Amino acid sequence: MALGTNTDPYQPIERELRITRGLLEVLSAHNHPLAIVTKSALVLRDIDILADMAARRLARVYVSVTTLDRNLARSLEPRAATPPRRLKTIRALNNAGIPTGAMVAPIIPVINDAEIEDILEAVAEAGASSAAYILLRLPLETADLFREWLRVHAPLKADHVMSLVRSMRGGKDYDSAWGRRMTGEGAYAEMIAKRFDLAKQRFGLATRDWSLDATRFQPPPCAGDQLSLL
Numbered sequence: 001m002a003l004g005t006n007t008d009p010y011q012p013i014e015r016e017l018r019i020t021r022g023l024l025e026v027l028s029a030h031n032h033p034l035a036i037v038t039k040s041a042l043v044l045r046d047i048d049i050l051a052d053m054a055a056r057r058l059a060r061v062y063v064s065v066t067t068l069d070r071n072l073a074r075s076l077e078p079r080a081a082t083p084p085r086r087l088k089t090i091r092a093l094n095n096a097g098i099p100t101g102a103m104v105a106p107i108i109p110v111i112n113d114a115e116i117e118d119i120l121e122a123v124a125e126a127g128a129s130s131a132a133y134i135l136l137r138l139p140l141e142t143a144d145l146f147r148e149w150l151r152v153h154a155p156l157k158a159d160h161v162m163s164l165v166r167s168m169r170g171g172k173d174y175d176s177a178w179g180r181r182m183t184g185e186g187a188y189a190e191m192i193a194k195r196f197d198l199a200k201q202r203f204g205l206a207t208r209d210w211s212l213d214a215t216r217f218q219p220p221p222c223a224g225d226q227l228s229l230l
Contacts, residue, residue: 001032001033001035003034004037004062008039009036009038011040014040014042021045024046024049027053028049030220031058031213031217031218032058033212033213036059036062037061038062039065039086040080040081041085041086041089043063044089047093051097054096054098054099056216059099060100061093061098061100063090063101064105065090065103065119065123066106066112068083068115068118069115070083076111076112087122087123087126088126090102090123093127094127101128101129102123102128102130102205105133105134107134108136109160109168116133116192116195116196116199120199120200124203130205131196131200131205135182137181139174142174143174164188167187167188168184168185169185170185
């Protein structure tokens with residue numbers, strides 16, 4: 001199971017509702033492996049459950065690190081944890097024995113793609129054992145929202161950014177085709193992929209085994225099932 005692939009499981013309201021923690025308790029009780037992707041330091045609240053699961057090879061966490069620039073982070077991901085806080089989160093998770101990686105996402109041409117190597121170096125120093133990336137995705141109404149963000153925060157770069165985005169998406173704002181939607185295509189996309197791969201190797205982020213143990217899973221009993229004696 002993967003938590004955080006559609007929306008962050010550690011939204012601010014999670015502090016009160018504790019829905020994600022409840023899910024982790026159930027998954028842990030039945031030895032169900034999971035991976036988490038989050039940009040929130042709130043994941044550290046659940047380090048007790050995650051560390052116990054990690055000891056059974058049942059959990060790993062990816063922390064999203066989009067930029068190391070505080071000003072860019074503030075405008076691009078308001079209310080989210082600051083870049084230094086995310087690096088501290090990686091370090092704390094790793095120190096607790098939880099396999100932890102970095103998700104560099106989204107990579108936006110002209111906006112944060114120049115930081116790829118710096119981000120990977122920083123997350124490696126913080127203890128990350130792996131890294132992955134996702135190229136900027138602009139499905140449906142997201143494209144209009146992003147253009148508005150560009151007009152407000154990077155007006156002089158807006159046309160250049162969108163031109164490069166379309167060059168990696170077959171001339172469109174977005175291509176949802178499987179195998180291309182995360183990484184794009186074309187010369188610029190290939191350059192980003194090559195830089196990312198080389199940087200991963202340079203900083204030791206490309207060789208770790210993060211396999212999870214799916215053999216321990218025990219389905220919860222259904223009504224009428226014979227209970228275990230022990």
